Amino acid sequence: MVAFSLFFTLGVWYLQQQAALPVLPVYWPLAALVLLLPRAQRKELAFARRTAVLLCAALLGFCYSAWIAQLRLSDQLPDEWQGKNIVITGVVAEMPREHERGLRFAFDVDGVQTAGAHVPRHIQLSTYDEDSNDPLELNAGERWQLSVRLKQPHGSSNPYNFDFEAWALERNIRAIGYVYAKGDNRILAEQTSSPAYLVQHLRETVRSHFQKTLGEAPYAGVLAALAVGDQSGISQDEWLLFTRTGVNHLMSISGLHITMLAGLVFAITFWVWRRSTRLTLWFPARKAAALAGLAAALFYTLVSGYEVPAQRTLYMVATCTAMLLLSRTFSLSQLLSAALMVVLLADPWSVLSPGFWLSFGAVALIFYVTGNRLKKQHWLKEYGKVQWAMMIGLIPPLLALFQQLSLVAPVANAFAIPLVSFVVVPLTLLGTLPPFEWMLYVAHEAMVLCMYLLQMLDQLPYVVWAQHAPPAWTVVAGIGGALWMLAPRGFPMRPLGALLLLPMFLVAPQQPAAGSARLVVFDVGQGLSVSVQTHAHALLYDTGPDFSGEADSGSRILLPALRGMGIAQLDTLVLSHDDVDHIGGTKSVLLGIPVTNVVSSLPNRHPELQFAAHNEACADGQSWEWDGVRFEMLHPAAAHAVQAAEHDNERSCVLRIGTGQHSVLLTADIEKLSESRLLKLHPDALPATFLVVPHHGSKSSSSPAFVDAVHPRYAMFTSGYLNRFGHPKDEIVERYRAAGSQILRSDEDGAVSISMDAQDFKVERYRASHARYWQQGIRPAVAGS
Structure with missing residues (x-):
């Protein structure tokens, strides 16, 4: 039974690593064949039968979890109804919980009043008090009619990060959205008689x-x-x-x-x-x-x-x-x-x-x-033994997971x-x-x-x-070492098990070679953050948005990713300009990882700089070289470092990173005025292999002259999924596509990793390299202001 359950678990786990669900009718009959195998008396036949049983256990786990996944995925919100007003009726399925601007709660839909619309049975909704003069007061078990705007579950996709889409699928949340405050929202019944709602x-x-x-x-x-x-x-x-x-x-x-x-x-x-x-x-x-x-x-x-x-x-x-x-x-x-x-x-x-x-x-x-230990001990000594086992035995999984x-x-x-x-x-x-x-x-x-x-x-x-994320083989070795150390007294050379734990700490990720760089453009939603790693240095450009008063991209996305990649400290943190979607995670980053120097366009007394050990203004003309990789600040002008421009966006720090014939251009939220300045003063520095498109693809940036001058092989739009600004704008995307650029989008591709040296330039999209069957395909664009 033990082996059967382990192989069943292996089959379930393997299904969850698939990019697409299998065609089940092919597999079910094969898995059922084990029931027809006769019991064998000869040892070699008994071994063959046992092997077949274990393989079929894995196949059963694979097929069963695929079947359950197909049933759950069959109930989803159609693409054409994302972001549209839909009137629904149903029950507040759980105790509403407060967030920084209203309430968040699960809702069981029992009726759709909008003609032609389909809404999944179980969804998650939020209310926003500032959108209404009379905020809704909802309680568990109440039946309501609500006007809602929904979208399919979609989360950021980054290395060493939480997978929101998998979390939503496990909890059968097939759509998320918010209550449209100006809709016809009214209570229909104060309580329902269902036992589940009574418990809530x-x-x-x-x-x-x-x-x-x-x-x-x-x-x-x-x-x-x-x-x-x-x-x-x-x-x-x-x-x-x-x-x-x-x-x-x-x-x-x-x-x-x-x-x-x-x-x-x-x-x-x-x-x-x-x-x-x-x-x-x-x-x-x-x-x-x-x-x-x-x-x-x-x-x-x-x-x-x-x-x-x-x-x-x-x-x-x-x-x-x-x-x-x-x-x-x-x-x-x-x-x-x-x-x-x-x-x-x-x-x-x-x-x-x-x-x-x-x-x-x-x-x-x-x-x-x-x-099954023969010697009985005092309960206090037994408790100490259990604590010792937890301390040693959980080292490998904790390092692997966190x-x-x-x-x-x-x-x-x-x-x-x-x-x-x-x-x-x-x-x-x-x-x-x-x-x-x-x-x-x-x-x-x-x-x-x-x-x-x-x-x-x-x-x-x-x-x-x-520390860094340990390689898989070191985790396996560490588990073996921990079990060796915790073996019963009399087991030979138990202290030597500690040697098998050492590779998890000592085998670090391979650093970029001299003259090469590794970059990650993180998927932080509507915002920007880019890490740059050379052979012996690391830089972070912007820290993404502040999601709420209790969560930001620094703590939720950047710190786990940096730690997993083996970046233990930052030599430089660049804060491009004073927009919350670019510096919202700064406090968490400064408190969570050592930062030698902060370079920004922010005033010296800005709240985000209070935890910085040393900071200086970014300005045109600054440059340095790390391990054969060249860094150049192209904007803003030196005068802007001490005197605010008309708009924060125009003060954005523009950073060029180059090695050999390849370069990456980070432009933050510059608009056409700054682009004109760059075209005038730095025309030779603008051509880039990879461009993080200015201002998330807004119409206020990416002028035709700027696009022609940069002429990037890759144009990356860092925009949030179905964001309220409608970024990136279709005409801007087409402008880069017409220039011959390959289009990348964080809301569709997730984080994008770049490896470059003097000769080679490689790009990897995280949603493509780590595709899972529960992830949605490319989303349709949504019009916005």
């Missing part, structure tokens, strides 16, 4: 109870997240603290909390049940306790929002309960294998989630270091796990009941103590180890 209404009631009871208490948001899964009340600084100290898994509805609660209910029920002879004779105490633990896990999972990570834990608990009720004797590996199969059957996309690998890996490690480790995580988890799981969570859940609301204050004080201790740890000199 209960969650919202609990959250309101928390807000009323705790008021402005500093960690009320953390308690709400632990009780009902609403993480909107946890600030970005708090998440950063949790991540740096390695306890972020505790501050949401994690599998650990559900398991702990189920175990606690199991223990209490077992203790009470076995003291009644009548109850024990009627039904075994252990089975009754298992059912009670499963009920507690189900209740907590539902109240927390039935999120996918919680579902995985629930399925594992249900599998354990089923095996116990069937009175089957099973090993720990069989138990984990059965849970693995149940999770994958319920959610084939779980293999894409880091939480899937970390949760199953952590449980497997616990079984590995505690199961490229960083919390060095204080073992200490932080040693006190945070029992404090949060056994004190904060139980008291918080009891505090949801009106008679016991006073327990919320006790839970909050316990959380205050936990946060104080975490903040003390965070002040230590070395808290986080961050």
